[in-house]
Amino acid sequence: MGENNTFDRRMFLRLTGLAGAAGLTGMASATPGRSPGPKEGELLVGVTGTKDVKAAIDLPAQAKMVHVNETLGYAAIEFPGKGNETARQNFADAMAKKTDVKYVEENATFESLAVPNDPRFGDQYADQMVNAPTAWDTTFGDSGVTVAVVDQGVKYDHPDLDGNMAADAGYDFVDSDSDPYPDSMADEYHGTHVAGIAAAETNNGEGVSGIGNSSIISGRALSEAGSGSTADIADAIQWAADQGADVINLSLGGGGYTNTMKNAVGYATNNGSLVVAAAGNDGQGSVSYPAAYSECLAVSALDPDESLASYSNYGSDIELAAPGTNVLSTWTDDGYNSISGTSMATPVVAGVAGLTLAAHDLTNSELRSHLKATAVDVGLPADQQGSGRVDAGNAVTTTPGSGGGGGDDGGDGGSGDSTSASASGSLAGYYDSQCYNYGFSYSAPSQVVVELDGPSSADFDLYVSDGTGTCPSTSSYDYRSWTADSQETITIDNPDTSTDLTILVDSYSGGGSYTVTITEYQ
Incomplete structure (x- = not known):
């Protein structure tokens, strides 16, 4: 291991491009006859x-x-x-x-956790709680923004969804075909309900309002029974990122930590998607996976009075809260219904994220920071609301990085300002690694993002220790990103600034040059 290095600070602009190729690049279809849904024993x-x-x-x-x-x-x-x-x-x-x-x-199993003219908008407290009408004075959304719903299938011909479905509606990873339509209208309603919360047609004179008019793509990864395997969900996340999804909604959880799922959300993050995930419905003081991964923005659920819902998980991983109890949305009988869960709070945040991108050109890291910077403090502890209740009005009308947004009601998401530094190096082979020390610019940053850009011919991994002052190793670290390539990202909320952040770049296989970039958000 080489000696510790210190970053030379410089400002920069990073341009993020989204992969837009169609199809299932790099993915093999399941063996014919393979049973759908959970894959116990694999x-x-x-x-x-x-x-x-x-x-x-x-x-x-x-x-x-x-x-x-x-x-x-x-x-x-x-x-x-x-x-x-x-x-x-x-x-x-x-x-x-x-x-x-x-x-x-x-192969663990996960489960489905301006005033518009839509006639049932008056029944939708969730849109009003997050101040969507204020945002709609600026924009009703942009079809060029894509929200991926990785869930049960979406009834894409619902009269309040069909206008916002992308031309290629999606892919069915449960049955391995190109049609993500639900198999059972009576049992498979979760994905349709989630899609409608985020992006039912707004201001179309029919039914309910989604948070914004983003385009929806459906990655059907949960069966009509409401469960699905790690592999199907991970494949759907990768697919959504490859389609250029700006936001990926994961209203699911319960399978625990898996490397495969972490690699999938890391892949999506590295390719420019904001991954929003449900905290879980166990009413416990820890957040379920995949929401607990640092790559995911974890969402807790609120009751209509903005108290924490009794079923909602909470904990230090929570970043935003949103209404989740008795949320009205689209249903598979072409009508509407109200159900509850962190599954419902998550697409509220995903919808606000999509609406925000209709007004502001932001990377996924910048979007995540901006949503937190413009959140509203509803008087709950940080482990229940994170930076606060997501607010569409603030997010759309506040200039990113201006330090505004929440006003006197703002949460602890920070000002939205950012600063960056980078360092370059090279590793010779699997036996080589390099450690770096990073001194913080802000006294109390709300978030720090560490990114590794390494050679395509090698497999480099990224490790970070926070608040220890000592270099991490491959067996002792606070955060790790180790996908199958050399593109790695680690996101840390409210980092410990009492000591330098320490970063290890390690070669698992191969050699070559790399760049490490750190971005702090105030």
């Missing part, structure tokens, strides 16, 4: 990006490779039938020892 094997996934995995006779995603660098392995538990464990142990394999884990 193992996910993550491989370094410098190796072909299939070639890196030694498959025993009892096992089948049922799915491969080259972009995220993993394969799903099935041991069919009974009595293969020992062979399955032996395989997992053997793979974990291989240098080309980064992890082996279960």
Whole structure:
């Protein structure tokens, strides 16, 4: 390991481009006949990006490779039938020892957690609570902004959704086909309800108002039973990012920490998407995954009186709160219905994010900071509301970085100002790493984003320690990003500024030049 380095500070403008290629680049279709929904018993094997996934995995006779995603660098392995538990464990142990394999884990299961002329707007307290009418005086939204709903299927021909669905409505990762339409209208309503909260047609003289007129794409990753596998959800997140989604809504959770899911939200973040996720409905003091990943903006749910909903999870990972109880939205019978959950609060934030992008040209990091800077303090502790209740009026009408927005009611999201620094270096091979110290510019930044841009021919990983003053290692760190390539991002809210931030760039495989960029948001 080389000696510690200090950043030379410089201001810069980073231009972020979104991938817009159609199709499922880097993703193999599931094996025909593979059952939809949860994939209990399957193992996910993550491989370094410098190796072909299939070639890196030694498959025993009892096992089948049922799915491969080259972009995220993993394969799903099935041991069919009974009595293969020992062979399955032996395989997992053997793979974990291989240098080309980064992890082996279960394929865990996640579950679905201006006044417009729309006639039922008066029944929609959520839009009014977040001051959407103030934002609508400026814009009703922009079809050039895309919100991806990774969820159950969306009834894209609903009369209050069809005008805001993208031309290519989406993809079904549960059944492996190009039609994300729900399989059961009676049971599969969650995705349609979520989509309507974020982007039902606004000011169209019909039904309800979405937060804004963004374009919707549907990644069907949860079955009609309301559950889905890590692999299906991760593939849908990658797909949404590849379609150029500005915002990805994850109203789901419950599967715990998985490397595959973290790599997926990291991939989306690195490709310019803001990933918004539900805190969970267990009423507990910790946030569920995927919302707990640093790449995701975690959302708690409020009752109509702006108190924390009894079912909402809370904790230090919460960044914003939004109305989630009895939220009226689109339903699969072409009508409307009210249901509750952090699943409902999350698309409120996603919708506000989309509406904000109709008014301001922001990167995903800048958007995240701006939403927090313009949030409204509703009198709850920070572990329940984060920076505050999201506010569409403030977000749209406040110039990013101006320091305004919340006024006397503003939360702790900061002013929105930012400063950046970068450093460049090179690593020779898998045995090499480099540590950096970063001294903060702001006394109390609301957020710091660390980005690694490394060579495509190598697999570099990023580690960060916050508040320790000592360099992290690959086994001792506060934050880690280790996707299958060398594009890594770590986001830290309210970092500890008592000591320098310490950063390790490590080569898992290969060598080459890289740049580390740090952006502080006040």
